[in-house]
Amino acid sequence: MLKLVAIFKNSGGKSHTWSFNNPDTNNTPAQIKGLLERIGALNLFHSEGFDLFDTVESAKFVETIETEIF
Template sequence: MLKIVATFKNSFGKNQMWSFNDPDTTKTGTEIKGLLERMTNVKLCQKDGAELFHTVETAKYVETIETIIF
């Protein structure tokens, strides 16, 4: 399974992780960054007074390979 894992800073400066399964791999890094930056403009997700997705820091593809044992 392939997914995007992004790291954001919340409004208190702490890391916040977010992931999305089965991303569109035809998008460029610039396009993905632009889409993730749009999440920072929504300002819907808050916890304990902190805006969770304040700034986007990094994003990467993570691939999980499952091997059936039995």
């Protein structure tokens, strides 16, 4: 399974992880960053007075390979 895993800073400076299963890998890094920045600009998620996904810090693809052993 492939995931896009992004690290965001909230408006208080604390890190939060967000992931998305089966992302489109045809986008360029600049396109992915732009899309993640748009998520942050929506200000949809708040906790304890902070915007949770204020600024995107990093992103990576993570692939999990499962091998059944029995």
